[in-house]
Amino acid sequence: MPAKILSGLEVSAVVKERVRKAVNELKGQGVQPCLATVLVGDDSASATYVSSKQKTAKELGIATRDHRLKASFMQQELLDLVQLLNNDPKVHGILVQLPFPKHIDEFAITSSISLLKDVDGLTPYSAGMLQNGMAHLKPCTPSGIIEILDYYGIDVAGMDAVILNRSNLVGKPLAFMLLERNATVTICHSKTKGLAEKLRGGDLIVTAVGNRGRFTLTADMVKEGAVVIDVGTSRHGGNMAGDVDFDSVKEKASWITPVPGGVGPMTIAMLMKNTVSAASISRGMQ
Known part of the structure; x- marks a missing residue:
């Protein structure tokens, strides 16, 4: 018999509905989940991915901050922006879209993201916690x-x-x-x-x-x-x-x-789930 289909569209719809309910619960407790995205350069595929993530977040009631930066943006400037987002209590998740232009060190940037806002699960801390079976925010x-x-x-x-x-x-x-x-x-x-x-x-x-x-x-x-x-x-x-x-x-x-x-479809759905988890963690909630 032909293989049965594993439908990411079906599963992502279920995940997003769970996220929508969690967002409403958080809002009822005075917490507005917020995802900040950062895109450096004009790569068309990356721009499409970021736009799709922004669109889905808004559909689920998640607030967004959209940072579109020129390819000439310098590494220290990007580090400064990430630090601003780390320190902003209204931002719960930070996503820096990869790849970067060649003059920017990917490891340096991802390592600078707050472990509590690492909704892509890319920081060394997140990787170590995953290896030990204790990660809250997973890739x-x-x-x-x-x-x-x-x-x-x-x-x-x-x-x-x-x-x-x-x-x-x-x-x-x-x-x-x-x-x-x-x-x-x-x-x-x-x-x-x-x-x-x-x-x-x-x-x-x-x-x-x-x-x-x-x-x-x-x-x-x-x-x-x-x-x-x-x-x-x-x-x-x-x-x-x-x-x-x-x-x-x-x-x-x-x-x-x-x-x-x-x-x-699952990649974006799980990003939304991680953003809501990060918002919960920021307030000491599950």
Whole structure:
């Protein structure tokens, strides 16, 4: 039988409804959740992402602060802005859109974000807390993947999970989240030897390459009954596509995420959830 669809659209709608209720409860206690976004430069994809996050926040009743900065904005100026947002009690979440122009040190900026406002889960503190299973604010895309698995009742305990990504945004934090749920995790990347063989051993495959010219997950790389999560996005044949050759892989997998409509909507939904969590934490509430 063809794989069942893991719909990020369906799950994100559920998450956003929970967020909407939490926002109303916080407002009733005198707290207006607020998300500040910072975009440096004029990258069109980044601008689209930020606009989408702003739009969703407003729909859910979350206030927003939108900072659009020229590509010439200097690193110290950006550090000063982040510090202003750190010190503003009306701002609960800070998101700095990556990537930055080359003259700005990504680590320096993300490290400067208050641990209580790190709604992207990117600071060293957040990463350390995640590794120890104690993080309150977790990276949005991996959290969205876990939310999808939970919604559809997929228990990863005992599974061999193969992640094709080693970034701080997806691969590394997801590995810790899956380990916490008793999966056995293998992280693969561009230098991995015998990649196809490792993928064929996966009960759960998460691929996040985002370049169909470099990599496509084909049916011969997937074992029967595997769960396949596609995080990649790129243009392929004039259309938006993921890493997965969807039509062939769905005939072997048990569950599969589509692109679009899979992990993408979850990333924004979990950002909204983190913003509300940060607003609650700022007032000592759960």
